[in-house]
Amino acid sequence: MYFVGIISNLHHALMTQRIPIATLGPAGTFSELAVWEFAKQYEHMHYALYPSLQRTLASVPSRHDIAVVPLENIVEGIVSPVVDSFVRQPLQIIAELAIPVRFSLVANHQEPQRVFAQFVAQGQCSDWLAQHEGDVVTTASNTESLELLLNCQTPAAAIVPEHLITEALLAKHEFAQVVHDVTDYAHNVTRFVAVQHPQPLAAAQPDKHYKSSIVIVDDQDHPGLLLEHLQAFAVHQVNLLALVSRPTGQKFGQYHFFIELEGHLEHPRVQAALSAVKLRNRVIELGSYVYSNSSSSCS
The missing domain is CATH 3.40.190.10 (Periplasmic binding protein-like II)
Known part of the structure; x- marks a missing residue:
């Protein structure tokens, strides 16, 4: 981490x-x-x-x-x-x-009949669950999964975040098995x-690489609107890192667009692209912040 x-x-x-x-x-x-x-x-x-x-x-x-x-x-x-x-x-x-995100399995028996797992943990460890027998019991939280196992008198297991499996826990409880990293995806x-709450934006530091986040609010919908926005970023050579559409909740076919882009909001190319977008739609600027990708071309 x-x-x-x-x-x-x-x-x-x-x-x-x-x-x-x-x-x-x-x-x-x-x-x-x-x-x-x-x-x-x-x-x-x-x-x-x-x-x-x-x-x-x-x-x-x-x-x-x-x-x-x-x-x-x-x-x-x-x-x-x-x-x-x-x-x-x-x-x-x-x-x-x-x-x-890594999950581990702890069990009080070599052949558990039940597996306690929070619903997100189930989705992240579906491959392991599919390959093993036993009823899956959905819990409200990862800590509840562990608590249910510790209080269970019948053969059972729990899938919990790896950071909950501490040395103190292992020293206090003699588990029949501990399987580390049962997560579907290793990475x-x-x-x-x-x-x-929004504050004045700090100036970019020259030795830092930035990304910025915005939301384009769908209040002026028309055919080709998304293409026009994408062209504005392309013309001004601003790299988009993510684009997610979210329904407005007003009617079908209306979407807000959450966008992450390379560069600081004060960078001239970013400002030029956003100025073009703002001619058509309202833009919520969510801020600029340092990120780990050192290949940023617009810092």
Whole structure:
């Protein structure tokens, strides 16, 4: 796991203050792991866990300065509630983090009759589940899966995030088997973003490579609109890293477009491309932040 973003548009004084952060609960999730990675830059930190992504994001800025939420999984794709929130709520992306997603299996018997697994864990470990017998019991969280196993008196197993299988846990409980990394994809990663209420955009640092995020709001739909937007970026040589369509919720066929692009929002080519797009549609600028791809051609 590694932290790939730098908060450059928060005052330096915050680096020595307690920063209230919100993220998705319960305890033991990959979201909590992402918060710990993000918070390594702070001397002091406290955070709150929320039962849903919507409530996590809604807590900014009234209760928390920052929310750390999943944006995209390399297997499952984009996290829709987070992208949709960018249209409904003023938010600014200030950093991104990449967290490896690995699940392990622990069992109290060599031939478990039941496997406790949260629904996301089931989707990420479907190959292993398909190859092994036993009823799959869906749980509300990964921590619940582990707790059910620890209290189970019959042959059972649990699929849980690898970071929950600590040395202390293994020393306390004598599991019949521990199978590390039962995840379908060996290089599974979830990308998290740290968001805050919009602040003035910090100037680009010449030694950093940036990416930016925007939303094109569908309020002037007409044939060829998407092509016109794509041409604007192509003409000004701005590389698009991601383009995701999300329904507006108004009627079929209407979509907002979430776009990630190379470069800082203050870069002349990026500004020129966005000026052309803004002639046709409203654009929500979500911020610029450092990312790990060193091959950026528009920094």
